Each structure stands twice: as C-alpha cells, then as structure tokens.
Amino acid sequence: MTVPHGSSVILSGIGAYAPEAVLTNDALSRMVETSDEWIRTRTGIRERHIAADGETTSDMSTEAARKAIEDAGLAVQDIELIVVATVTPDMPFPNTACFVQKKLGLGKIPAFDLEAACSGFIYAMDVARSLMLVSGYRHALVIGAEKLSSITNWDDRTTCVLFGDGAGAAVLSLSEEPEVGILDTLLGADGTETGILCVPGGGSASPSTVETIERSLHKIHMQGNQVFKIAVRVMCQSGLNLIERAGLTSQDIDLVVPHQANTRIIEALSSRLDISMDRFEINLDRFGNTSAASIPLALEEAYRKGRLKKGANVLTVAFGGGLTWAASLIRWH
C-alpha cells in the first residue's frame, strides 16, 4: 500500500498492566541483607510488582495491548502488526508476539520480538514506525513487557532490589496530520560493553547445563557502577542530540519520560538537559526497573494524569544492556 506523502505515526492508544503482587523493600530486606533505607536512597525504589507463577510475558503483554486498543477506539482486528520488546520472552522461540497474536485472537498478521534490553520499547517504536511508513500498515501494536523476576538472582542483593515486572503497550497509527506523533528517533549501541550487564547462560555461548544453573548464569549479572556512569553519559548525549537535531531547545520539551532505572540517573539527566524534575514522569518508586516495559508504563501514567496534551513535546530516553541507548521525540496529537 502507498503511504501518502507527509504521513505521520501517532500513538493513538496506550495501555498498561502491572501484576497484582507487590514486593516492598521491607519484604526484600527479609530475603537478603539490605534495608528500605539503602534501596530508597541509592535507587529511589520503594516497591515493585512481581508476576504470579505461571503468568507469562505474553499474558501481561496481552492485558496491556487490550487496554491500548480500547483506548485507541479500535477493534482488535484493526491491528496489522505486532512488535514485542522484551528480554524475558515466554520461550527462546516462538517469539512472544506470536503468543500475543493468538491470545488476542488476531488474524495472521506479522508478529515478532525485538531485543534491545531497556531501550527495547523505543527501538520497537522506531522499527514499527518505519515499517508503517514504508509498507503502509495502518495500526501496529508496540509492546514493552518483562517478567524480570524470572531472571533475577534473588540471592544477589546488588541486583535483586532493582527489578520488577509489568507491561505497557501503544497502538501506533498512521495519520495524515503532519508534524505530530513520533517526530524523530535516535538509536545507538556499544558492543564493546556486552559484559557489564547480561544474562551469560542459556544461549549458544553457554548452553544450559547443571553447572550453568549452579553458577546462576541464567540470571542477571551487572557491574552497577560501570553501568551507572555510562548510562548517565549516553542518556544525556542522546537526549541533547535529539533535541538539537529537531531544532528545539530544552525549554521546548514539555515532558521527559526516561527509562526508570535509578532516581540518581534521572536527576543527573535533569541537570545536564537543563529540564527541571517536575517535567519528568517518574514511577520507579512503585515499579523499579522493568526494562522494556519501563517507558510505556511511565508514558501510560503520564497519559492518565493528563500530562500528554495536544502539541506537547515529549522526550523519551533509555539505555540498557548491550549496551544500547535510544531517544525519541513525540509531539502529542
């Protein structure tokens, strides 16, 4: 199908899903040697949602997707493409998006996963948007969903306090209104830093054995300090580059929806972008770091609170394992 020249891609619907169970810092401090005070002051996190046993990434994705489709005022059958960003697929294959397609009762539309860790949702939005503008898909589901509790080492206090589960979804729709929706996206990666944040076991490099399980190689491994420093640098650079590329200044940005990893990282971003904290959407106190779900979960909260007004310039910015980073500039329709 030919896409009319000047078409844009808007986020026509947003939905979110958080599992019912909440794990507080106090409860965690009964599992490992930590405290509510340490977690709050070093990260900003107070609690996180944890999926039920048997609740999968595709289950959470489907819940969020249903809400996003309803919010867009569409029928399920209007969706023509599904992209799921996740590092915790239901299975290595088939991809999670195929499970979502089945659970939504959708027809035989293309469905695939994209893995760019915590930057995954922005990567997925850009891939979907590009496919829409080239191939003419009118409505696409872009989902960021994670069951990080399934790859968290619950004996490692340096990582287990950080992560949570959840899903966020957006319906992307072609629009003939120019200069709205996703205006620009910046993607990047640094493959020399694959070792500082990873799940080393279970892939072709280190297939599952009794030993890989005993050494917890199927769980998240992270050098927190290193990640912290690079995160601040790349998030600031990509945010600033994107604002400049759009011919805008920091003062033109109405809302920043950052990846929710650590309040101190977000504060550094606020200071270097020269955008005050009241123009940031923050929910990590209640969700922790939910990787690919982080941006859409925060975006959905901003939307529900009425912070996404027509004409508002919204900057989303993320970094994650890979290392990967991504930023997108959205003008709300």
Ligand SMILES: CC(C)(COP(=O)(O)OP(=O)(O)OC[C@H]1O[C@@H](n2cnc3c(N)ncnc32)[C@H](O)[C@@H]1OP(=O)(O)O)[C@@H](O)C(=O)NCCC(=O)NCCS
């Ligand atoms: C993980 C992180 C919160 C750690 O904070 P930090 O200020 O760098 O803390 P450090 O790692 O230097 O550890 C300081 C001390 O606290 C201890 N500590 C670590 N985790 C702890 C916990 N949960 N509770 C109590 N003490 C803890 C350490 O053992 C260390 O003790 P020591 O000084 O006796 O060796 C921080 O590095 C971070 O947020 N990094 C980025 C992580 C991230 O965003 N990852 C996801 C990327 S998408």
